[in-house]
Amino acid sequence: MVLKRPPEPKWLGARWVPPATVALCLVPLAVLIGQALTGALFPNPIEALVRGLGDWTLRLLLLTLAITPARRLTGWTRLVRLRRTIGLITFAYAVLHVLAYVGLDQAFHLPTLWADITKRAFIILGMVSFAILAVLAATSPKAVVRRLGGRRWRRLHRLIYPAAILGVIHHAMMVRAGWGTAGEHAVILALLLVLRLPKPRLAGVFGGRGGAEG
Amino acid sequence: MPVHRRSPWSLPDSEVTPPALFRARRRFLKAGAGSLALSAGLASGLGGWVGAARAAVERPGKLAPLEVTGTTHRVDEALTDYEAVTTYNNFYEFGAGKEDPAENAHTLKPRPWTLSVDGLVARPRTFDVADLLATQPLEERIYRLRCVEAWSMVIPWIGFPLAALLDRVEPLGSARYVRFESLIDDERMPPRNRAPISYPYVEGLRLDEARHDLTLLAVGLYGEVLPNQSGAPIRLVVPWKYGFKSIKSVVRISLVEDRPLNTWQALQPSEYGFYANVNPEVDHPRWSQARERRIGEFFRRETLMFNGYGEAVADLYRDLDLTKWY
């Protein structure tokens, strides 16, 4: 069976799409800051801020990962333009998440921070994930991509998968009973990973033939 | 130890009530402070709404008031805002999120309610909680509450010592521990709301801990009966232990010979023990216990050994290795 794909909409190539994407991705941040300012994060606003930023880091990371499968499924090649933008905003959220933890939650209290980053597995996994995101962000300018060469760059950027897996484990480990929303993140990530399997294997997973090109 | 015996009504007028201060700040922020006020606003919106001053206990006027004989224990620190005390709760029967119990616990139906006391006692009995309220003199006690998740509050409880109830059933010499059990009821605690732990929720104390003067059976807070999300109509309060020991909506108390297996220890023995004494030196594997965030404050504060009640309770643990028996 061949699914008929909708044609790529023209506006996807429009100049306003990247800035609009940035604006859209910054809405959760604006909402969080607004809530922090008006007391809406009462009664434990710092915890709510750390968690809200962590949640959005992971959601945007999953969105970044969804771009390539979405392109494969729809055939809309210009979606790829947005991948780098969303990826960079993801890193910005990660930076804010870590800053909120270090600066607001722990108020730069070095003994606690040291104990946390040396002893707590969930923090260590978060740090590894963060370090990967930092490397990917640092190697995303076009000039760097050119210097690295496409193949090496692509191989390096496959690290986004371990980053996402570590992010989900980091989240699941801080939940005290069961999975909480970490379960939803895990399911979405698993789905995205399956969709990213090379085509022959993907066909195997679904027990049928692979689709047309993609 | 900063536990005083004095009446809250004797406080000077200059002391401000936190809720009023909080609302005033909120109004100020809503009024749209300019960008210059942004950083000050952030600090204020992110915490710091508790007045530095100590407040008298002001009834919120939401639930039935309770008469007390007086305030018999009082920690000399600012009370946590009533709104925070009643919207930031752990009560897994109503959900794992802190805001879930306030939203879902309206189904609890705390009246009428019976509490059975059984096991190794000379006179097992089932108490009607309404009768208990009528026959047991009630005291106000302002205690710190320290959660194992490294946050804390100061709450004006109303209740009576657990020892008073134990005296009425006459424990036998063979009784060494007290086991507590919460209600579990599919209609009043719909399964769809529950977080995935085992029910009924079970807690336990050694008999000498249960008989300690600080150990309270609470029936109210802030001058009124307990809100459902706070464990209505009757709950335990053990101020020198992590909050999960202070079991809510109790239906059964049993005197037993063997140490009960409490819910959290059963679920994750490497993280939660039987004693669960507040101890800044023994970390939870997933977070440090050295400091805590007092709800309403911006900066964390140092956690006190036995939550600041060491003078009163340290003797109970003279012969116990607190690192092993966390």
Ligand code: HEM
């Ligand atoms: C240096 C790196 C990191 C540190 C120190 C860190 C620290 C934390 C802390 C302290 C919490 C809150 C725990 C609590 O409130 O009990 C948290 C939650 C969380 N973090 Fe991180 N994190 C880091 C990196 C990351 C990264 C890279 C991601 C995403 C890929 C992430 C996603 C999350 C999520 C989803 C939550 C849970 C939010 C919720 O409960 O709703 N974190 N993190």
